[in-house]
Amino acid sequence: MIHIAVDKEYAQAAIEYCKSSGLFNKKYRVQHDGSMVYIPVIRPPEGYKIVDINPIENNSIKDYNHSFSYDIIGDIAVIKGKKLDEAQKLVDIIKMRKEIKSIYLDSGVTGEYRTRDVKLLYGEDNTGTIYRENGIRLHVDIKRAYFSPRLATERARIANEINENEKIFDMFCGVGPFSVLIAHRIKCDIIASDINCDAIELLNENKRLNSLKGKIEAYCGDSRNLIKSFHDFNRIIMNLPHGAFNFINDAINSVSAGGIINYYEICDYETLESRMEYFRSAGLEIVYKRIVHGFSKFKNMYSIELKKL
Numbered sequence: 580m581i582h583i584a585v586d587k588e589y590a591q592a593a594i595e596y597c598k599s600s601g602l603f604n605k606k607y608r609v610q611h612d613g614s615m616v617y618i619p620v621i622r623p624p625e626g627y628k629i630v631d632i633n634p635i636e637n638n639s640i641k642d643y644n645h646s647f648s649y650d651i652i653g654d655i656a657v658i659k660g661k662k663l664d665e666a667q668k669l670v671d672i673i674k675m676r677k678e679i680k681s682i683y684l685d686s687g688v689t690g691e692y693r694t695r696d697v698k699l700l701y702g703e704d705n706t707g708t709i710y711r712e713n714g715i716r717l718h719v720d721i722k723r724a725y726f727s728p729r730l731a732t733e734r735a736r737i738a739n740e741i742n743e744n745e746k747i748f749d750m751f752c753g754v755g756p757f758s759v760l761i762a763h764r765i766k767c768d769i770i771a772s773d774i775n776c777d778a779i780e781l782l783n784e785n786k787r788l789n790s791l792k793g794k795i796e797a798y799c800g801d802s803r804n805l806i807k808s809f810h811d812f813n814r815i816i817m818n819l820p821h822g823a824f825n826f827i828n829d830a831i832n833s834v835s836a837g838g839i840i841n842y843y844e845i846c847d848y849e850t851l852e853s854r855m856e857y858f859r860s861a862g863l864e865i866v867y868k869r870i871v872h873g874f875s876k877f878k879n880m881y882s883i884e885l886k887k888l
């Protein structure tokens with residue numbers, strides 16, 4: 580039975596969203612497991628982690644004993660964190676969903692381009708699809724360029740914060756989920772860069788797929804070199820969770836006083852504390868900090884909003 584998995588901290592908002600959008604499955608109970616909450620849904624909303632677990636009917640108490648997770652990206656299902664034989668067993672369950680044309684096993688994100696090593700388990704071998712999120716459409720290719728639907732809520736949160744005419748640098752833009760959503764919602768000037776030219780090709784397509792109020796100039800290249808040519812950004816988005824810290828000084832130099840850096844990092848608590856110390860010593864105010872999602876036993880993905888003083 581399909582549930583969405585959310586951190587305890589965000590469960591109330593997610594339950595309210597599922598109820599108000601008619602997706603909440605009233606026949607079953609919301610379940611808890613440590614810091615995670617599992618919300619039963621009739622069909623899964625995009626952008627949430629989906630798990631198949633045994634449901635608990637209202638008025639009965641049963642423990643669930645089996646779980647697995649996968650992401651739906653357009654008409655593709657991506658199974659994660661499973662060995663091939665275990666994943667094969669899940670295919671029969673997932674393929675019952677009518678919208679799914681292909682099922683892939685994802686062995687993880689690797690290399691500088693952060694691309695996925697995927698193996699086809701079922702259906703057409705077509706890693707490209709159209710994914711809908713927060714009112715925009717994105718042409719995504721799960722093999723050619725990084726994309727994850729799990730940041731949908733975070734992207735909507737950032738897009739809501741942007742003021743008209745902001746000058747923004749999306750340093751590690753991928754296929755453009757941040758840039759396209761922001762430019763769809765508000766008049767602004769965005770420079771977007773990615774070292775993977777396939778990502779930039781898809782971003783340029785995504786500019787054409789959506790109606791945009793803002794302007795996006797997309798560049799293929801190392802953002803460390805590009806940033807030297809641009810200054811006085813009102814906002815810099817740094818979504819490179821395993822490497823953003825290596826670029827923080829370049830970002831500090833290019834953001835204007837009072838400007839914002841949206842910084843993402845996957846790290847443990849000790850590293851997070853040392854980053855906070857560094858940010859303060861470098862003249863940044865920590866405006867906001869939250870866990871976007873868990874990553875491993877000791878590591879989380881953090882979203883940190885920094886203001887240059």
Ligand SMILES: C[S@@+](CC[C@H](N)C(=O)[O-])C[C@H]1O[C@@H](n2cnc3c(N)ncnc32)[C@H](O)[C@@H]1O
Nearest residue numbers: 691692693725751752753773774775801802818
């Ligand atoms: C985690 S992905 C984020 C993509 C996008 N922001 C999103 O939310 O889907 C990081 C991206 O940074 C790109 N990248 C890695 N090193 C880079 C560099 N030095 N300059 C520009 N882009 C880089 C990778 O190719 C990858 O697409």
